[in-house]
Every structure is written in structure tokens, then in C-alpha cells.
Amino acid sequence: MPRYMISALVVACAMFMEQLDATVIATSLPAIALDLNEDPISLKLAMTSYLVSLAIFIPVSGWVADRFGAKNVFRAAVLVFTLGSIFCGLSRNLPELVGARIIQGLGGALMTPVGRLVLMRSVERRDLVRALSFVTIPALLGPIAGPLLGGFITTYFHWRCIFWINVPIGALGMALATFYIDNVKPDAIWPLDFRGFFLSGAGLAAMLFGLATAGRGLAPVELSLALTAIGALTLAAYAAHARRAPFPLLDLKLFSLRTFRASVLGGALFRVGIGSIPFLLPLMLQMSFGMNPFQSGSITFISSAGAMAMKGTAPHILRRFGFRWVLIVNALLSGVFLAAYGLFWPSTPILLMMGLFLVGGFIHSLEFTSLNAIVFAEIGHERMSQAVSLASVGQQLSLSLGIAAGAAALQGIAALHPGADVFAAENFRWAFLIMGLVSMSSALSFMRLPPDAGADIAGRGATQTDEIEAAGE
The missing domain is CATH 1.20.1250.20 (MFS general substrate transporter like domains)
Incomplete structure (x- = not known):
């Protein structure tokens, strides 16, 4: 198998782990709520906290990869996501679970974009479609396999196993990335746009939280609409900032x-x-x-x-x-x-x-x-x-x-x-x-x-x- 296909499969497995975890928890919420003695509605904070963490850190993923090297950041992201999964499996109450999901979101925010960046910089353009055809599959399989796998594990095993299965996948991903992914990074690195990081992170977090809760009973309708509007206004402020900034984050x-x-x-x-x-x-x-x-x-x-x-x-x-x-x-x-x-x-x-x-x-x-x-x-x-x-x-x-x-x-x-x-x-x-x-x-x-x-x-x-x-x- 060509080296670039192994790299694509490593990235695809990491992305599948992230996509699967983003959806698998939905099916298991009632069982988790019962085990932690929490109201299922309150427990849905574990889903939205992941999305908020994802939104905050995705914009800065490109700069971090350029600053520290794509392979280094990708391995670190897989490690952070895996550690977050372990903390989820060990959670004894709602605050611990929400905190663990935030850690997972940090890993996922870096893991997916940086994994794609690795392919963009290491694969010849003529082989790009074939490599991306493997990477695209997790985006489709995750939302479909998540409820199926989550329901099966929760019914016949225990909800904590949902998070523990990420441990061997993460360990294998880090090992394969060490041998088959190049630590590519540019010669020149632009300064980090701190104001852009704040505006984009706050805007995306508010908008994603508002969209994620809209129509799903996770929050009052008024709150969902308000957060979506605040997020849109903050992103508009970022757009105005990006036109003036010499090195905009996005x-x-x-x-x-x-x-x-x-x-x-x-x-x-x-x-x-x-x-x-x-x-x-x-x-x-x-x-x-x-x-x-x-x-x-x-x-x-x-x-x-x-x-x-x-x-x-x-x-x-x-x-x-x-x-x-x-x-x-x-x-x-x-x-x-x-x-x-x-x-x-x-x-x-x-x-x-x-x-x-x-x-x-x-x-x-x-x-x-x-x-x-x-x-x-x-x-x-x-x-x-x-x-x-x-x-x-x-x-x-x-x-x-x-x-x-x-x-x-x-x-x-x-x-x-x-x-x-x-x-x-x-x-x-x-x-x-x-x-x-x-x-x-x-x-x-x-x-x-x-x-x-x-x-x-x-x-x-x-x-x-x-x-x-x-x-x-």
C-alpha cells in the first residue's frame, strides 16, 4: 500500500473516532443520566459543551499546526482526545463529564482539521481525490454508526465502554502517525491573531450552541435564538476585523x-x-x-x-x-x-x-x-x-x-x-x-x-x- 494511503487511513481512523463520539452519546443519555443520578435534559450539556469547545479551537488549528508541526499537533490532538475519553469513562457526576467533553472537544478541534492539513501537504495533487475518499467516509459513518453502536453497547454492556473503546484506537493512531505522517510545516509563520481568536471563538461558540439547542429541547427557544443572533453579530465583527488585520486568523x-x-x-x-x-x-x-x-x-x-x-x-x-x-x-x-x-x-x-x-x-x-x-x-x-x-x-x-x-x-x-x-x-x-x-x-x-x-x-x-x-x- 502506498505511504500516502496509510497516512490517509490514519487520519480517517482519527476522524471516525471523533465523529463517532460526537453522535454516540445521544443514544446513551438516558442510561448515563440514570447512572449519574441526573436529569436527562441537564445531561445534554455534555453534548453542547463538546460543540462549544470544538467551535472555540477549530479556527486556531491551522496556526498551531504551522507553529509546532502538523505531525506533532496531530499526535497531541489524538492524545488529548483519548485522555478526554478516559476522563469521560471515569466521570462520577455531571460537572466531571462536561469537563471531560470539553477536553475531548479541544482534541477533536485540532485532530480533524490538522489531519486534513497533513494530507494536503503530503499527498501529490494527482492522488488527492483517492486519499480524500478514505477521509470522507468517517463524516458519513459517524452519525450513522453512532446511534447503532451506542444503543448496542448501552443495552448489552455499559455506557462507559462507549468511551473506553477510543483508548486502543487512539494509541494505535498515535503509533502509526509517528511512523507514517511527516512533520510538515512552512518556513515562515505569521503572528497569532489574538483579537481574531477571541471574536471567532466567541462567535462560533455562541452560534453553534444556539443551533445545537434549537428545536431539540436542550434550552428555551428564546435562549437558542439569542445565542444564535449574538454569535452572528460577533462573527460579523470578526469579518470587519479580518479586513484590517495584516494576518487574520481566518x-x-x-x-x-x-x-x-x-x-x-x-x-x-x-x-x-x-x-x-x-x-x-x-x-x-x-x-x-x-x-x-x-x-x-x-x-x-x-x-x-x-x-x-x-x-x-x-x-x-x-x-x-x-x-x-x-x-x-x-x-x-x-x-x-x-x-x-x-x-x-x-x-x-x-x-x-x-x-x-x-x-x-x-x-x-x-x-x-x-x-x-x-x-x-x-x-x-x-x-x-x-x-x-x-x-x-x-x-x-x-x-x-x-x-x-x-x-x-x-x-x-x-x-x-x-x-x-x-x-x-x-x-x-x-x-x-x-x-x-x-x-x-x-x-x-x-x-x-x-x-x-x-x-x-x-x-x-x-x-x-x-x-x-x-x-x-
């Missing part, structure tokens, strides 16, 4: 690049729609169709097989059709499949559901891989760390907004029928349709890309293109 000038702008802004619409799936789908299968958590997880987990099948075909698809057409067509197809999930009824054959989840997993994964690759098409090595940090912020915000938007769509449709059951199958039909249209709208942004966007990454150089056309392919 360089907003990157949005002048067409491929970066399309991937982050257009990709945000796609992620908002797809980000609603981990919220809407389990609710529909459990609350409307009467399945238990393990049953619903066993059905939806088949989409991971589709995601795995994508990793070997993505480079060939992109080389044949190019980024522009793949992003446009795939966004439309993804929206259609997302809307189709709302057409399920309790009487729908399980095999039909699983077949659509399988194909949907392939399509969603292909779009994520394409977005994660083309975002760096016009980025030089000197701006790579800033690009990774800013792209990671956009991804985290859009996925969090996806859950809030899915909840808002479901509750909004239910409000049109006062007195009716919120979890009626008819409400899910319209909610999935709305979120499918949101994902499809991202195609408008991708249409503005030039036909040769990301040609060198897709392996569609002039010579290759001529050969393909000559062969009549």
Missing part, C-alpha cells in the same frame, strides 16, 4: 477563489440538507414507524456500505466527468434521494428502504469527497493551513445548521396541523422534501464553476482530456 479573502467559494458556500447548502438526516431519519423510524434504536440503526447502517463502495470509484468518476458536472448532477441526485426518504411508510418493505439507503450513501459520499478535494484546487502551500481552518469552520456550522433546519422543518409542518402528532409520517414526508430541496439548491453555486475547475486534482490534464476525446469516451 483569511476571508480566500472566498475570492471560485473553487474555494463554491466548495464552502455552495457546499454549506448541501451539508445543511444532508446534515438533517441523522436527526430526521432515526426519529421517523422510531417515533413514527415504531422501531427501537437498534432496529433503525441496523437498517440505516447499510448506507455505510455505499460510502465504502465510493472510495474506489470516485477518482475514476471525477477523471471522466470533471468536478463541475459531478458536483451539479450529484447535488441534484442527493436531493432527490433525501426527499425520497420521506415517501417511506411503516408498510414499506425493509429491503426497499435499505436499497435506497445504500445508493444514497454512495451518492452523498461522492459529493463530500468532491467538495473536500476541490476546495483546495487553487490553494498554494503557504495558505493551506488557513484554508483548512476556514473550510472546517464552514463544515461544522453547516452540519450543525442541518440538524436545526431539520427540526425546524418538522415542527413547522406540524404547526400547520394543530393537535396532530408531530411525528406523523406525513410531517416527515414534507420535512424530507424541504431538506432535499435545500441540498439541491447547492447546484446553482456549482454551475458557476468553469468546466476545467480542479482539472489537475481530478487527473484531467490537457493531454489526458485529448486522449479521452480521441478514444471517443
Whole structure:
């Protein structure tokens, strides 16, 4: 196996550990609350504290990697995340669990962006799509496998095992990173933007907390809206600061690049729609169709097989059709499949559901891989760390907004029928349709890309293109 593929697998395993932990705790909250003698609603602070920690430290991840070296920071991030997992497993009360989750968030905030940065700087551009196809899978598997694994472990073992399984994975990740990841860093390092760090961290923390609690019973609606508004205003203040700062923490000038702008802004619409799936789908299968958590997880987990099948075909698809057409067509197809999930009824054959989840997993994964690759098409090595940090912020915000938007769509449709059951199958039909249209709208942004966007990454150089056309392919 090529060295760059081993590096990609190391990063993918670390990202899977982070994505899995971000969702697995949701299924186990009632059992954790009972064991710690806490109210389940109060215990959800363990989820939001993780998001807040993530939001504060993601923007500074690029600077830290440049200052201390990508490999050093990646290993340290895996270690911090693993230690946070150990502390979670040892927690005896709510304050200890919340504190441990904050430590996990610090590790996760550095682990995911820096892991992606490692690949950007160590993988040849022609191999980038193949490497990223492995790294993209955790983003899809985590939200799907989390509830399934969390329900299984909590039911048949103990909730503390959820966190203990991270220990051997983290130890293996640190060992492999030592041998297979290069400690790349630039020759020149810009000064840390302390004011930008405060504004971006405070703004993202407030906005993510507000979005994470909106429509999920974690906080009063007024508080969620207020926090979201405060976060937006603080981020606007950061934008004003970034225009004047000589070395902004998050360089907003990157949005002048067409491929970066399309991937982050257009990709945000796609992620908002797809980000609603981990919220809407389990609710529909459990609350409307009467399945238990393990049953619903066993059905939806088949989409991971589709995601795995994508990793070997993505480079060939992109080389044949190019980024522009793949992003446009795939966004439309993804929206259609997302809307189709709302057409399920309790009487729908399980095999039909699983077949659509399988194909949907392939399509969603292909779009994520394409977005994660083309975002760096016009980025030089000197701006790579800033690009990774800013792209990671956009991804985290859009996925969090996806859950809030899915909840808002479901509750909004239910409000049109006062007195009716919120979890009626008819409400899910319209909610999935709305979120499918949101994902499809991202195609408008991708249409503005030039036909040769990301040609060198897709392996569609002039010579290759001529050969393909000559062969009549």
C-alpha cells in the first residue's frame, strides 16, 4: 500500500473516532443520566459543551499546526482526545463529564482539521481525490454508526465502554502517525491573531450552541435564538476585523477563489440538507414507524456500505466527468434521494428502504469527497493551513445548521396541523422534501464553476482530456 494511503487511513481512523463520539452519546443519555443520578435534559450539556469547545479551537488549528508541526499537533490532538475519553469513562457526576467533553472537544478541534492539513501537504495533487475518499467516509459513518453502536453497547454492556473503546484506537493512531505522517510545516509563520481568536471563538461558540439547542429541547427557544443572533453579530465583527488585520486568523479573502467559494458556500447548502438526516431519519423510524434504536440503526447502517463502495470509484468518476458536472448532477441526485426518504411508510418493505439507503450513501459520499478535494484546487502551500481552518469552520456550522433546519422543518409542518402528532409520517414526508430541496439548491453555486475547475486534482490534464476525446469516451 502506498505511504500516502496509510497516512490517509490514519487520519480517517482519527476522524471516525471523533465523529463517532460526537453522535454516540445521544443514544446513551438516558442510561448515563440514570447512572449519574441526573436529569436527562441537564445531561445534554455534555453534548453542547463538546460543540462549544470544538467551535472555540477549530479556527486556531491551522496556526498551531504551522507553529509546532502538523505531525506533532496531530499526535497531541489524538492524545488529548483519548485522555478526554478516559476522563469521560471515569466521570462520577455531571460537572466531571462536561469537563471531560470539553477536553475531548479541544482534541477533536485540532485532530480533524490538522489531519486534513497533513494530507494536503503530503499527498501529490494527482492522488488527492483517492486519499480524500478514505477521509470522507468517517463524516458519513459517524452519525450513522453512532446511534447503532451506542444503543448496542448501552443495552448489552455499559455506557462507559462507549468511551473506553477510543483508548486502543487512539494509541494505535498515535503509533502509526509517528511512523507514517511527516512533520510538515512552512518556513515562515505569521503572528497569532489574538483579537481574531477571541471574536471567532466567541462567535462560533455562541452560534453553534444556539443551533445545537434549537428545536431539540436542550434550552428555551428564546435562549437558542439569542445565542444564535449574538454569535452572528460577533462573527460579523470578526469579518470587519479580518479586513484590517495584516494576518487574520481566518483569511476571508480566500472566498475570492471560485473553487474555494463554491466548495464552502455552495457546499454549506448541501451539508445543511444532508446534515438533517441523522436527526430526521432515526426519529421517523422510531417515533413514527415504531422501531427501537437498534432496529433503525441496523437498517440505516447499510448506507455505510455505499460510502465504502465510493472510495474506489470516485477518482475514476471525477477523471471522466470533471468536478463541475459531478458536483451539479450529484447535488441534484442527493436531493432527490433525501426527499425520497420521506415517501417511506411503516408498510414499506425493509429491503426497499435499505436499497435506497445504500445508493444514497454512495451518492452523498461522492459529493463530500468532491467538495473536500476541490476546495483546495487553487490553494498554494503557504495558505493551506488557513484554508483548512476556514473550510472546517464552514463544515461544522453547516452540519450543525442541518440538524436545526431539520427540526425546524418538522415542527413547522406540524404547526400547520394543530393537535396532530408531530411525528406523523406525513410531517416527515414534507420535512424530507424541504431538506432535499435545500441540498439541491447547492447546484446553482456549482454551475458557476468553469468546466476545467480542479482539472489537475481530478487527473484531467490537457493531454489526458485529448486522449479521452480521441478514444471517443
